[in-house]
Amino acid sequence: MSDKIIKNGRVVADDRLTVSLAEGEVPADIAVPAGPVLVPLAVWQARREELLARARSGEVGVWLAAGEDVAALADDLGLLQIVGLxxxxxTDGRSYSAATLLRTRYGYQGELRAIGQVLRDQFNYMxxxxxxxxxxxxxxxxDEQLEAAVASIDDFTQPYQRSVKDPLPLFRRVERGTGREVQQ
Structure with missing residues (x-):
C-alpha cells in the first residue's frame, strides 16, 4: 500500500518504507527490506558498505532521529539521494535546525524529508x-486535506526572518518607505 506525501509542492503516492529499530535490536542484524527504504543512522553506520550501491541508486536513504548530529552523515551526503529527519x-523542533544545517552548512541538494509527527500547521516552516x-x-x-495543505504552504508570502528559502530578512528584501521588493 502506498502512502501519500507532499513532495515539491505536490501530493504524490510514495512506497518508501521507514525502517525502525525495536528495543534491543542490533543495527548490524536488522533485516533491511528490498525496495525503497529509509534506514536509521545506526543501521547505515553499521552496514554502510552493504547498502552503498542501493543508496547510490536512490533506493536506500538514511533518517536521523531528533538530536542526532547531522555531521555524522557529512561524508556520505554526496552518496545519498534522500535524507529523512x-x-x-x-513540540520538538530539533529537526528544523538539522534541516537548515544540511542545506546551508553542508550544501545537501538531495531530497530532505520530514517524517514522524509532521503536522499541517508546520508545513510552511518545514x-x-x-x-x-x-x-x-x-x-x-x-487526500482533500493534503491538497488543501499544499495550497496553504505559501499563505505567508513575506516572512520577516531569513530562512533557507529566503536567505535575506524582510528588511533587506524590501526598500524602506516604498514597500517594493529589492532585486537580489
Whole structure:
C-alpha cells in the first residue's frame, strides 16, 4: 500500500518504507527490506558498505532521529539521494535546525524529508527550513486535506526572518518607505 506525501509542492503516492529499530535490536542484524527504504543512522553506520550501491541508486536513504548530529552523515551526503529527519512530537523542533544545517552548512541538494509527527500547521516552516518532502503519518489526512495543505504552504508570502528559502530578512528584501521588493 502506498502512502501519500507532499513532495515539491505536490501530493504524490510514495512506497518508501521507514525502517525502525525495536528495543534491543542490533543495527548490524536488522533485516533491511528490498525496495525503497529509509534506514536509521545506526543501521547505515553499521552496514554502510552493504547498502552503498542501493543508496547510490536512490533506493536506500538514511533518517536521523531528533538530536542526532547531522555531521555524522557529512561524508556520505554526496552518496545519498534522500535524507529523512524525524519529528518525534510536534513540540520538538530539533529537526528544523538539522534541516537548515544540511542545506546551508553542508550544501545537501538531495531530497530532505520530514517524517514522524509532521503536522499541517508546520508545513510552511518545514519548507522554509529546506524540506522538500513532507511525510505525515499514514492515514492522518485525507487526500482533500493534503491538497488543501499544499495550497496553504505559501499563505505567508513575506516572512520577516531569513530562512533557507529566503536567505535575506524582510528588511533587506524590501526598500524602506516604498514597500517594493529589492532585486537580489
Amino acid at each position: 524525524h519529528f518525534p512530537k510536534f 519548507t522554509r527550513c529546506g524540506f522538500d518532502a513532507l511525510q505525515p503519518q499514514a492515514e492522518r489526512y485525507t
